[in-house]
Amino acid sequence: MSVADVVSKDILDVRRAKIIWAVAGLYTLVTAVFVYWGTQARPPEGWSGVYMALWNFVFVGAMFVPAIALVGAYLAIAGERESGSIKYLLSTPIQRRDVVLGKYVSRATVVAASLVVAFVVAAILSLVWFSEFPAGVFVGLALLTIAFALAYVAVAITISAATATRSRAMGGVLGFYFVTNLLILFGQLSILGALEYVLNELLGLGVGDDPIQLVGMLVSPTHTYLNTTLLAFPDGFEEAMLGGQTTATAWYVEPEAALVILLAWTVVPLALGVWRFERADLG
Amino acid sequence: MIGLVVVTSMPAIETDGLTKRFGADVLAVDDLDLTVEEGEVFGFLGPNGAGKSTTINVLLDFVRPTAGSARVLGLDAQADAAAIRERIGVLPEGGELYDRLTGREHLEWIARTNDLQESVDYEATLDRVGLTAEEAARPVGGYSKGMAQRLAFGMAILGEPDLLLLDEPSSGLDPTGMQEMRTIIREEADRGATVFFSSHILGEVESVCDRLGIMNEGRLVTTGTIDALRDELDLDASVSIEVDAVPDGLAADIESNEGVHAVETDGTTLTISVANPTRKIDAIRRVDERATVLDVRSTDTSLEQLFNTYTGNGEGEPEPSAAGFAGDETAETAAEVGR
Ligand SMILES: Nc1ncnc2c1ncn2[C@@H]1O[C@H](COP(=O)(O)OP(=O)(O)OP(=O)(O)O)[C@@H](O)[C@H]1O
Ligand SMILES: [Mg+2]
Numbered sequence: 233m234s235v236a237d238v239v240s241k242d243i244l245d246v247r248r249a250k251i252i253w254a255v256a257g258l259y260t261l262v263t264a265v266f267v268y269w270g271t272q273a274r275p276p277e278g279w280s281g282v283y284m285a286l287w288n289f290v291f292v293g294a295m296f297v298p299a300i301a302l303v304g305a306y307l308a309i310a311g312e313r314e315s316g317s318i319k320y321l322l323s324t325p326i327q328r329r330d331v332v333l334g335k336y337v338s339r340a341t342v343v344a345a346s347l348v349v350a351f352v353v354a355a356i357l358s359l360v361w362f363s364e365f366p367a368g369v370f371v372g373l374a375l376l377t378i379a380f381a382l383a384y385v386a387v388a389i390t391i392s393a394a395t396a397t398r399s400r401a402m403g404g405v406l407g408f409y410f411v412t413n414l415l416i417l418f419g420q421l422s423i424l425g426a427l428e429y430v431l432n433e434l435l436g437l438g439v440g441d442d443p444i445q446l447v448g449m450l451v452s453p454t455h456t457y458l459n460t461t462l463l464a465f466p467d468g469f470e471e472a473m474l475g476g477q478t479t480a481t482a483w484y485v486e487p488e489a490a491l492v493i494l495l496a497w498t499v500v501p502l503a504l505g506v507w508r509f510e511r512a513d514l515g
Numbered sequence: 516m517i518g519l520v521v522v523t524s525m526p527a528i529e530t531d532g533l534t535k536r537f538g539a540d541v542l543a544v545d546d547l548d549l550t551v552e553e554g555e556v557f558g559f560l561g562p563n564g565a566g567k568s569t570t571i572n573v574l575l576d577f578v579r580p581t582a583g584s585a586r587v588l589g590l591d592a593q594a595d596a597a598a599i600r601e602r603i604g605v606l607p608e609g610g611e612l613y614d615r616l617t618g619r620e621h622l623e624w625i626a627r628t629n630d631l632q633e634s635v636d637y638e639a640t641l642d643r644v645g646l647t648a649e650e651a652a653r654p655v656g657g658y659s660k661g662m663a664q665r666l667a668f669g670m671a672i673l674g675e676p677d678l679l680l681l682d683e684p685s686s687g688l689d690p691t692g693m694q695e696m697r698t699i700i701r702e703e704a705d706r707g708a709t710v711f712f713s714s715h716i717l718g719e720v721e722s723v724c725d726r727l728g729i730m731n732e733g734r735l736v737t738t739g740t741i742d743a744l745r746d747e748l749d750l751d752a753s754v755s756i757e758v759d760a761v762p763d764g765l766a767a768d769i770e771s772n773e774g775v776h777a778v779e780t781d782g783t784t785l786t787i788s789v790a791n792p793t794r795k796i797d798a799i800r801r802v803d804e805r806a807t808v809l810d811v812r813s814t815d816t817s818l819e820q821l822f823n824t825y826t827g828n829g830e831g832e833p834e835p836s837a838a839g840f841a842g843d844e845t846a847e848t849a850a851e852v853g854r
Contacts, residue, residue: 241624319608323600515568
């Protein structure tokens, strides 16, 4: 199986690269800091501090996990194209599709493994620092965060498959990170804020919040991820955190729909990456 | 490897009107019709930028032709790329190896992707290309250029492929390395492999190729055995004879002999151009009858001259006297090249 050949070689290769371990180590450290911070913060009435820690952890993840995923994968193919080693790779019976999928699997494995390490560290610290340990919430969040990371790995692999040099791949992932992450996470400045302003304030269309949320999920895996995390928290916690102001939402912005969109954020980019790479000139 | 039914007369490589453009202005390969028979060692010669690598890249499906088609081992280069690669060994141009993997890991990986783990002998392969076991245990990032090239060559020949596609295999090798490489190419041909390799080093082609093709500015300007190309061009062979003194009338006398094209006198040295190398000894005898010969230097049409003629490089252009003998076909080719 050629995909497996790509995976085994690539894992052998990247696990000797230091950058991946540096970023993953940093993430683990930040996670630990936030778990500690949860012990100091004041949780809402009737909830343990551990939920606070996990809630904050989601936001740390929303910023950091894409960075880990993008750094871990953006050179996977473009780097080989620039150095020319892709010619050795493709001198074997391996097909181009296998290269894209194999690189995805290998980088996804490495990124997921480093997230698992961070989660295990966070779990151990929670056991030590908090009286309560909500294992279900922990595991749920871990799975969602990994799915989130894998979507960004898919995007990075696709950008990598569509660019011929390291610098272009880097430009591509930086641009994507900026637009889908930083511009989404920061409230009034965000793309969605701008969209709402244009549609409703300037054009007076009176578009509801739900369609705008949907657009958010379609342009940003990060936005999608944040919506899915409600699946992991116990009922009522979100209301407690946000001061009891949740409103009924359309089915297409329910967390379940968000999960489907999150998975699509892996499948669609990868399909696009395979399509692009199969047509590329590698001369 | 796949047990395909092989028709004996099927060419190993066949391109038909193959054309590759990069962007609007670069015509890298221009309507190339090339056939390499099974079992041949074929040297693919041409100056920088001639289009050799682009042709090889099309055969490997790294780049897609703008027009025309290519077949490798009877299979379509694009549609059957994976099947082709199961049966070929490749030394690509300008590809770096994986810095963090060891030499041996590279070989193991090639064996694995080709399903050869059981059958290959890594030690023997390393030994053939001149790498020691200790060197093979080191990460390739620390290899010298020649070591990396040797390893890449080892990766190409691993598992006895039916066809070797080697893009400038000698680049980065020292003279010993080049000699070893030529020996291996010959050995591979002897076991029945077809070898197709590009080069601009003429000596390499001469000693190891059954046939060669010369490419220039995207076009195949000629193909044939070295002897055939020499004959076709009818380039002079010449001999320089140093004597104690040149007697009067000797030059004119020699020139009147059959098979002698021209005689030049420079001080005490006579340079005699003859129609073919067998006439040289005649010329030397005649001079020896009339004067004391101190030294004899003989030059054949050097391959360099041949190469320069075809690639319009000026220096090696045949003398006007020789051009008169050239058939129309050759003259046409030379004119084409000169454009
Ligand atoms: N990817 C590319 N994009 C644009 N032009 C290219 C590309 N690859 C090759 N060319 C051009 O095509 C022509 C043929 O190049 P090619 O590499 O095939 O030559 P070559 O015969 O292998 O030369 P060398 O002996 O230097 O290796 C050159 O003019 C080169 O600049
Ligand atoms: Mg070349």
